[in-house]
Amino acid sequence: AQSVSQHNHHVILSEAASLELGCNYSYGGTVNLFWYVQYPGQHLQLLLKYFSGDPLVKGIKGFEAEFIKSKFSFNLRKPSVQWSDTAEYFCAVSFGAGSYQLTFGKGTKLSVIP
Amino acid sequence: DTGVSQNPRHKITKRGQNVTFRCDPISEHNRLYWYRQTLGQGPEFLTYFQNEAQLEKSRLLSDRFSAERPKGSFSTLEIQRTEQGDSAMYLCASSWRGTGGNTIYFGEGSWLTVV
Numbered sequence: 065a066q067s068v069s070q071h072n073h074h075v076i077l078s079e080a081a082s083l084e085l086g087c088n089y090s091y092g093g094t095v096n097l098f099w100y101v102q103y104p105g106q107h108l109q110l111l112l113k114y115f116s117g118d119p120l121v122k123g124i125k126g127f128e129a130e131f132i133k134s135k136f137s138f139n140l141r142k143p144s145v146q147w148s149d150t151a152e153y154f155c156a157v158s159f160g161a162g163s164y165q166l167t168f169g170k171g172t173k174l175s176v177i178p
Numbered sequence: 179d180t181g182v183s184q185n186p187r188h189k190i191t192k193r194g195q196n197v198t199f200r201c202d203p204i205s206e207h208n209r210l211y212w213y214r215q216t217l218g219q220g221p222e223f224l225t226y227f228q229n230e231a232q233l234e235k236s237r238l239l240s241d242r243f244s245a246e247r248p249k250g251s252f253s254t255l256e257i258q259r260t261e262q263g264d265s266a267m268y269l270c271a272s273s274w275r276g277t278g279g280n281t282i283y284f285g286e287g288s289w290l291t292v293v
Contacts, residue, residue, distance in 0.1 A: 098281075100284070106286070107269075107286040107287060108221070108284040110281065113281060154220050163280075164209060164211075164234075164280055165211075165226065165234070166213075166221075168220030170218065170219055171220050
C-alpha cells in the first residue's frame, strides 16, 4: 500500500542548529511531493513542492528539500533554524501522475530553543 | 483574505446530533477537498470535488457523512448522528486543475468536539 513515513516524531534543536527532517514514501511510480508547516494555532501552509525537474527545491523561509528517487525520500533541510520555526512539519505525497489526493505523514514536531 | 475559509471554527455537540461545516474555497479553484485530522496524526483524505461533481470518497467517509458542492463554489460537510469518534479537525482545501501540478491550499479547519 502507498504510504508516507516521517521518522522523527519530535525534534528539539537550539537556535542556529541545522535541521533535517526525513520523509520516505512507498510507491514506484510518479509522485508529487510537498512539505507543509503548521505553526501553533494556525492552518497548514505550503513550504515547498516538487513536481518535476531539479530535485533540489527551495521553499519559503530558507527551507529546501531534496528528492532522491532511488531512496524514495524527500528530506526537508534548513541550515540554521530560528525560534520562529517551532511548528509541526508534514510531508505529503500524491501518488501517480495527475493524482489529486494527498497522503500525509504523521508529522514531526520541531521545538527550537532560544 | 482570499484564502480558504471555513466555519464554524469550533463546534461542540452532543452525541447523536447533526453538525454541518461550510467551506468557501479560493476563488476560481475548481477542486475542493475535505480532510480530517486527529491529534498526533497527519490529515487524512475524506472526499474530493471537481466543480460540483464529487469524484471520490474515502472509505473513512461512512454513510453518516455527506458532502455537497451544489454550484461548484462553496461546499458543506454534514455529519449525522455524531459519535465521539468523530471528534477531530475537519480541513477543507482547494486547488486549481491546470498544468504544472496540483498545489493544494488548506483552510484553518473546523474543530469538532462530540461530548
